[in-house]
Amino acid sequence: MCGIVGYVGSQDAAPILIEGLGRLEYRGYDSAGVAVASRGGLKVRKVSGRVADLAADLPARFKGSPGIGHTRWATHGEPTPENAHPHTDMAGRIAVVHNGIIENADELRAKLVADGVEFTSQTDTETVAHLVAAAFADGATTLEEAVRAALRQVVGAYGLAVLDAEHPDRLVVARNGSPVLLGIGEKEMFVASDVAALVGYTRQVVYLDDGELATLTATGYRTFTLDDRSTAKSPSTIDWDVVGAEIGDNAHFLIKEINEQPRTIARALSGRLDERFDTAHLGGLNLTVREAREIKRVKILGCGSACYAGELGAQLIEDLARVPASAEPASEFRYRNPVVEPDTLYVAVSQSGETIDTLAAVQELQRKGGRVIGIVNVVGSTIARQVDGGIYLHAGPEMSVAATKSFTSTVVAFVLLALHFGRMRDLSPSDGRRIITGLQRLPDQVSEILQNEAHIAEIAKELAQASSVMYVGRRRGWPVAREGAQKLKEVSYVHAEAYPSAELKHGPLALISPEMPTVALVPDDELLDKNTSTLSEIKARKGPVIAVAHRELPTELADRTIVVPRNEPELDPILLSIPLQLLAYHAAVALDRDVDKPRNLAKSVTVE
Secondary structure (H helix, E strand, O other): OEEEEEEEOOOOHHHHHHHHHHHOHHHOOOEEEEEEEEOOEEEEEEEEOOHHHHHHHOOOOOOOOOEEEEEEOOOOOOOOOOOOOOEEOOOOOEEEEEEEEEOOHHHHHHHHHHOOOOOOOOOOOHHHHHHHHHHHHOOOOOHHHHHHHHHOOOOEEEEEEEEEOOOOOOEEEEEEEOOOEEEEOOOOEEEEOOHHHOOOOOOEEEEOOOOEEEEEEOOEEEEEEOOOOEEOOOOEEOOOOOHHHOOOOOOOHHHHHHHOHHHHHHHHHOOOEEOOOOEEOOHHHOOOHHHHHOOOEEEEEEOOHHHHHHHHHHHHHHHHHOOOEEEEEHHHHHHHOOOOOOOEEEEEEEOOOOOHHHHHHHHHHHHOOOEEEEEEOOOOOHHHHHOOEEEEOOOOOOOOOOOOHHHHHHHHHHHHHHHHHHHHOOOOHHHHHHHHHHHHHHHHHHHHHHOOHHHHHHHHHHHOOOOEEEEEEOOOHHHHHHHHHHHHHHHHOOEEEEEEHHHHHHOHHHHOEOOEOEEEEEOOOOOHHHHHHHHHHHHHOOOOEEEEEOOOOOOOOOOEEEEOOOOOOOOHHHHHHHHHHHHHHHHHHHOOOOOOOOOOOOOOOOOO
16 A cells, blocks of 8 residues: 555646655655656656655656556565556556555466466566456457456455556546545546545545446546446545645644644634533534434544544543443454444544544444444545544644644544533533533643743653653543553654553553653642652652643652643643654654654555
């Protein structure tokens, strides 16, 4: 997997492909390539490395249209130019880019080799190029016919685009488990795996569903199935803008997105606070009051930061709505043959709306009759279209691999959901008003924390010198500690572990030493005394302590304190998470890491 871009029209494709691939860099990748159809046949260029390396490697006369491009995150074979996409057939006529995994690739490869095909890569994708060429050899007369014949032999997940030098007026694309969308221009068409690649060219897009294919020409598109039945697809309008997907004057997308959080939190709240009845207005849930009151349990599914936000969401739902709630990794959910109860509401959380593990869990739930809503950032994404209702984050494009503004906006969405359900049950109007007032204060309080960036950056430089860091928190602080530890790991590559504070003495305290700092979440709540006792335990073993707290802590408890403003206890985790984002960012900068594109990671995980 990672990113697909395609173009058909009167312009030279290469500059459009390079720009589109550049907008997909945030997804994470290890190699890149492009192919265009020219009068002399197919032209292909591939590199291991960045899109900038590919752009520098293109000859001045690399002209032609249509064209396809790809950024690859290795699944089969090392990140080498040979394994980079696009892949071609032996004659150099067919080019293919592909996200996903062809599960029967070994079987297909063996059959093709027996038929005399010579492979030049270790990838599963190359089999598709040879299968399309074989379909033409077997009598297919159109590119659509050849692609359909090839895909009928394929088992697995794919989002792919196919270019044929002998049919240079079109592209054929297909989707099964990996996102593909079409962009509609003026006498030109685009294809991409992510809307971010298209925001500079069009706002009109068509999302393919699993099992669908499309033919794109300069004058339009046709969508159809593997058995060539036409499907009716209406365009949608995307609400992202080019500015949101550009870095501007910022050193990295990550710090840009951290600093956007006062605005993104305000957007998440916009139009959703009902001050007349002290509740939240969430019409997109598609739940009547009667249906909502019949819910006896809530289960939240997500991966990575989405799961940690879900753990906070579960606590919010229990605290405000008094409905039993829990969160678990979506990647594990469907493999344990879960009991799906008719009175349980399931919540799928995914920034991209394309996370394959979460999508698979949604589909498993719906097969068993479960009601599923989504909390998603990308409008029109697969999960957003699959679920029964939900909440859009409206956080705008998040280009850095590490989640920041999508994490805080997700927690805000859970506050709104818990408030909405709570006011249908036993949450008093005064408590509803208290939560609304707290939500309205959040943007300014986040801005206040961001103004303390220089102090946090100093602490981060010290943290960057450690080989391992412990994060601890209690109750609402525990999911925040897990999110903070993940941030440090993924962008700075400094090892970090997170534990509930009370669990330290049950084993992990053995790790504490002068060389291992602890980042402790110490809000002024009902557990303050318990938390300060934990700090004393750490300090007694000469462990350095960095506290994130509502007031400056004495030096016998913490070596350094990051003070954050106080809100309502239910909302404090949002504010406590902001300094942890800044710590991770500045530690990564101090260590000269590739902040926006951490090694081995991808933004939208569309393979298992």
